Amino acid sequence: MNINVEVKETERYFHVYVEGEVDVYTAPKLHDRLLPLTKDPNSNIVIDLSGVTYLDSVGLGVFVNILNKVNSQDGTLKIVGLSKRLHKLFSITGIVDIMNVK
Structure with missing residues (x-):
């Protein structure tokens, strides 16, 4: 079970690449x-999951928790790079209804 998380900060966003x-x-x-x-107030986070090969319910819980933290600071969270399988998982759990998922 391996994971690599890389964070790059720009002037406007934190870009997070997960593999x-x-x-x-x-x-x-x-x-x-x-x-x-x-x-930080007004944090804007973009999480790229294009390198994720597997995601379970605990992983989904991480994103919901982070979304709640970001929302409490008037920031934004966007999830991008979902495979068809991951997008289906986000859809059937209803997360696409509460989170910006592309």
Whole structure:
């Protein structure tokens, strides 16, 4: 179970690139990398999941938690690069209704 999380900061956004599997074992690492990005008011975070090969419910929970943190600071969160399989997972769980998913 491996995960790689790379964060690049620009003037307007934090761009987060995630590769590997996001599951019960790796989700805490992802959460620990994302949480500091939510501390500043008006943080704008774009998470690219094009390199994610597997995502379970614990991983989905990380994104919902981060969304709540970002919203409480008047920031934005956008999830991009979803494979068809991941987009279906976000859809059937209803996350696409509460989160900006592309």
